[in-house]
Each structure stands twice: as structure tokens, then as C-alpha cells.
Amino acid sequence: MASPRPLETTAAHIRRALVKGPEGVTAVLNADDPMVAALGDGLPRVVYAGLDDPTLLQPELSHGADAKFCPRCGSPFVFDGVYFGHVGHYHCPRGDFARPSPDVRATSVAIEGMERMRLRISEGAQEADVVIPLSGLYNAYNVVLAIAAARALGVPLARSAAALRDFTPAFGRMERTMIDGRPAVLLLAKNPTGFNEVLRTAIQFGKGSSFLIALNDRIADGRDVSWIWDVNFEQLKDAALHIVVSGDRALDLRVRLKYAEIPADRIEVVSDWRSALERASASTADGQTIFILPTYTAMLELRAVLTRDGALQPYWQGRAVDAKP
Numbered sequence: 001m002a003s004p005r006p007l008e009t010t011a012a013h014i015r016r017a018l019v020k021g022p023e024g025v026t027a028v029l030n031a032d033d034p035m036v037a038a039l040g041d042g043l044p045r046v047v048y049a050g051l052d053d054p055t056l057l058q059p060e061l062s063h064g065a066d067a068k069f070c071p072r073c074g075s076p077f078v079f080d081g082v083y084f085g086h087v088g089h090y091h092c093p094r095g096d097f098a099r100p101s102p103d104v105r106a107t108s109v110a111i112e113g114m115e116r117m118r119l120r121i122s123e124g125a126q127e128a129d130v131v132i133p134l135s136g137l138y139n140a141y142n143v144v145l146a147i148a149a150a151r152a153l154g155v156p157l158a159r160s161a162a163a164l165r166d167f168t169p170a171f172g173r174m175e176r177t178m179i180d181g182r183p184a185v186l187l188l189a190k191n192p193t194g195f196n197e198v199l200r201t202a203i204q205f206g207k208g209s210s211f212l213i214a215l216n217d218r219i220a221d222g223r224d225v226s227w228i229w230d231v232n233f234e235q236l237k238d239a240a241l242h243i244v245v246s247g248d249r250a251l252d253l254r255v256r257l258k259y260a261e262i263p264a265d266r267i268e269v270v271s272d273w274r275s276a277l278e279r280a281s282a283s284t285a286d287g288q289t290i291f292i293l294p295t296y297t298a299m300l301e302l303r304a305v306l307t308r309d310g311a312l313q314p315y316w317q318g319r320a321v322d323a324k325p
């Protein structure tokens with residue numbers, strides 16, 4: 001018998017904490033992620049958040065190897081559609097468990113390039129519009145879950161929606177800067193699903209053609225970098241005109257990009273951070289943006305260079321941090 005997979009083990013620990021937790025605990029859960037939603041099965045107090053915009057659902061493309069299973073009978077879930085990865089609308093074919101109906105839902109999500117996103121939020125009979133300076137469907141989940149958490153604390157929808165209008169992204173999460181006169185966006189990417197989504201966002205909504213991808217393998221990044229083989233780098237094949245690869249494991253990344261059939265003359269390995277930024281900038285056409293996709297420690301190091309250059313505020317002086325209570 002196969003050993004339990006890390007995600008399942010983590011889910012089991014969280015479930016135990018929720019079941020044994022103090023009375024009055026409210027769980028705020030993503031209804032569209034089957035493993036997360038199952039954590040709320042039978043709990044007395046749960047607020048579910050999810051997306052209900054059918055125009056954004058796509059057919060499920062994932063492989064059977066990472067199927068998600070019904071917490072009651074163990075059957076593999078059937079997906080009616082996914083927003084990305086295994087996040088979407090699903091049900092058990094035996095009829096004993098289905099995606100919970102979200103208490104806080106986005107009934108429409110309109111992504112306007114890399115600049116902003118408009119969401120129509122519905123909570124019971126109340127509705128509100130939210131505009132935030134972020135892109136990417138995964139950030140729609142951050143919005144509905146933030147509103148759901150506020151609801152669990154008794155904050156009315158109108159107030160949480162208004163608060164989100166003044167929100168600024170945290171460092172490295174769609175953070176904007178200029179590199180040698182060219183606009184650049186930092187998109188932290190630290191696992192296959194996250195990587196796929198930031199790539200998709202950069203290509204689809206940012207019309208990205210110039211990339212700097214930085215892979216480190218320190219403890220905070222994960223020592224094992226084999227996960228890069230689960231990232232759909234094939235998305236870059238038609239989009240990328242130039243890719244700088246950097247970081248401790250730049251060569252692994254280069255091999256991965258080769259297998260994604262990206263022509264070798266579009267890939268440049270540059271180990272020094274400052275030189276990597278310079279090469280990315282010099283290879284970006286006028287009017288184009290540089291998309292920087294680093295793993296966690298690579299982002300810290302790149303940010304340190306950019307902060308030294310004066311292109312970025314140190315993260316502890318950034319507005320995003322000041323905005324926190």
C-alpha cells in the first residue's frame with residue numbers, strides 16, 4: 001500500500017485540529033477545493049467561499065494520478081468544471097458529498113489585464129462590487145476568502161468590500177517596479193499550481209513575452225525541485241520571446257524548458273542576480289513588461305538587489321505592510 005501523500009496528511013492534521021478545537025470555532029473554507037471543503041464535513045460552524053462564474057469554468061485536464069476523493073465513500077470526485085488545477089465544481093458520483101454551496105460567492109470575475117480585477121460578490125441577499133489592483137483567478141479566491149473571514153467576525157459585506165478597495169498587494173505578489181527603465185512585475189511562484197496560474201496570468205492577461213524565472217532550492221523553497229516537471233511550462237512555447245533563467249537550480253530549469261520545446265536561442269542562463277535583471281531588461285522590447293517569476297528565497301534575493309538599486313522599498317517599509325493593523 002502506498003504511503004499517505006503529504007497533502008492528505010496535512011489535511012488530516014487540520015481536520016483533527018478543527019474537530020478537537022475549542023467550542024465556537026468557525027472554519028472559513030474554500031468550497032471549490034475538494035480537499036479543503038471536506039475539512040468542514042460535519043463541523044458546526046463553517047463559512048464557505050467560492051466562485052460561481054460559469055463563464056470561467058474549463059473542462060478538467062488533470063491526470064488520474066492526482067484525483068481527489070470523496071471524504072465519505074472514497075470515490076473519485078467528478079468535476080463539472082475547474083477554474084484551475086483541482087479547484088472548481090465537483091460532486092461524488094455516489095451522491096453522498098458535493099461541493100458545498102458557498103456563503104460568500106463571486107458571481108462574476110472580470111480580469112482587466114494585469115492592472116485590476118472586478119468582482120461581483122454575493123452574500124445571502126446582499127451584493128457588492130469589489131475592484132482590486134491584482135490579476136489572476138487565484139486572487140479572486142483571496143478576495144472571497146477574505147470577505148468570508150470578515151463575515152465570520154461579524155463584519156458586514158459593504159464594509160469588507162469597501163476595505164478591499166484600498167488594498168495594496170503584499171511584496172512579491174504582483175508587485176510592480178521598473179528595471180533599467182522597463183516596467184516589471186514580480187510574481188512569486190512556489191508550487192506547480194501557483195506557477196501554472198502566474199504563468200497563465202502573465203501570458204493571458206499581461207501578454208507577456210519576456211520572462212525572468214528564478215529557481216532556488218533552499219528550505220523555504222523546497223529542497224527537491226522535481227516539482228518543476230509538474231509545471232506546464234509548455235504555455236511559454238508560443239508566448240516567450242526571451243527567458244532569463246537564474247537561481248541555484250537554473251540549469252534544472254533550463255533542461256525543463258528544453259523539454260517544453262522552447263527554442264534554445266530564447267533561453268539565457270545568468271547566475272548573478274543583477275546581471276539577470278539587466279539581461280531581462282535589455283531583451284525586453286519597447287512597450288513590453290518583464291515578468292519575474294521567482295521561488296520564495298529567489299524573490300527575497302532579487303528584491304534585495306532591487307531595493308539596493310532604489311527600485312523597490314524594503315518590504316518592511318512598503319505600503320502593504322503599513323496598511324496592516
Ligand SMILES: [Zn+2]
Nearest residue numbers: 070073092096
Ligand atoms: Zn461519496
